[in-house]
Amino acid sequence: MAxxxxxxxxxSSILPWIIGLAVAALVIWGIAEAFEEDxxxxxxxxxxxTEYDNETxxxxxxxxxxxxxxTSSVALASITESPDAWIGRTLPDDIYSVASxxxxxxxxxxxxxxxLMAIIIDEPVEAPIDINEGAMLRITDxxxxxxxxxxxxPGRPATDETLTMARDQEVxxxxxxxxxxxxxxxAR
Numbered sequence: 095m096a097x098x099x100x101x102x103x104x105x106s107s108i109l110p111w112i113i114g115l116a117v118a119a120l121v122i123w124g125i126a127e128a129f130e131e132d133x134x135x136x137x138x139x140x141x142x143x144t145e146y147d148n149e150t151x152x153x154x155x156x157x158x159x160x161x162x163x164x165t166s167s168v169a170l171a172s173i174t175e176s177p178d179a180w181i182g183r184t185l186p187d188d189i190y191s192v193a194s195x196x197x198x199x200x201x202x203x204x205x206x207x208x209x210l211m212a213i214i215i216d217e218p219v220e221a222p223i224d225i226n227e228g229a230m231l232r233i234t235d236x237x238x239x240x241x242x243x244x245x246x247x248p249g250r251p252a253t254d255e256t257l258t259m260a261r262d263q264e265v266x267x268x269x270x271x272x273x274x275x276x277x278x279x280x281a282r
Contacts, residue, residue, distance in 0.1 A: 170208035173238065177265035185236040185267055189277045192229045200256040201225050203233070203267070211259060212236065212267040214274065216249040223271055228280030236269030243268065 170190075173180045193204035199214045212233070214225075225231065241261045244252075247268065252260075260266050 170203065170205040170210050173210060173265065174208045177238075177240075177263075180238045180265055181240045183238055185233060185238055185269075187232075187234040189230050189232050192225055192227055192231060192280070194227050195225055196259065197253055197256040199252050200259055203231070210265070210267055211263050212269060213247070213252065213256060213260060215247070215268060215270045216252075217271070223274055223276065225274070225276075226280040229276055230278035232275045232277045233267075233269055233273065235273045236267045238265050239268050240265060 173185075190203040191205065193202040193209050195201040199216050201212050201214075202209045203212055204210075214223075241263065244257055244260055
């Protein structure tokens with residue numbers, strides 16, 4: 095039999111180990127990123143419940159002060175204090191409290207002592223929204239208008255009562271019914 099002299103090469107490289115560890119680290123990082131939630135988006139969107147006088151009250155989790163801009167949350171008071179500056183602008187998307195519902199298309203939203211009239215654009219929708227005093231509404235894409243806009247009000251003609259109330263305002267909100275949803279129903 096032939097005698098073959100095999101010699102073990104002791105100079106094996108650690109390069110495959112380094113590459114393997116780097117690949118493992120990348121896989122772990124990728125899995126962690128896939129399951130990680132964006133905390134900033136959650137803070138803006140998440141709502142939490144607190145018990146208050148046997149009613150459920152919803153509050154935004156986001157407590158960081160925000161710089162006021164056309165797209166940031168603003169107090170209704172700033173709109174009612176300088177209505178001319180807001181005509182034609184979009185009401186910031188937020189949740190608003192319904193103060194009263196005096197007409198079929200007109201209602202009042204409030205925040206503290208400030209109230210703003212809102213008019214629903216009444217076009218046929220699959221399921222009309224039932225707005226009641228004390229409800230909390232999520233309003234998106236509503237535009238602040240001056241009384242001169244009433245002649246251009248889209249949808250079914252508004253009642254004389256709604257038009258009279260709107261004419262008495264320096265600014266009011268016009269919003270499509272599709273952009274109003276109930277965040278909390280009124281306590282009964």
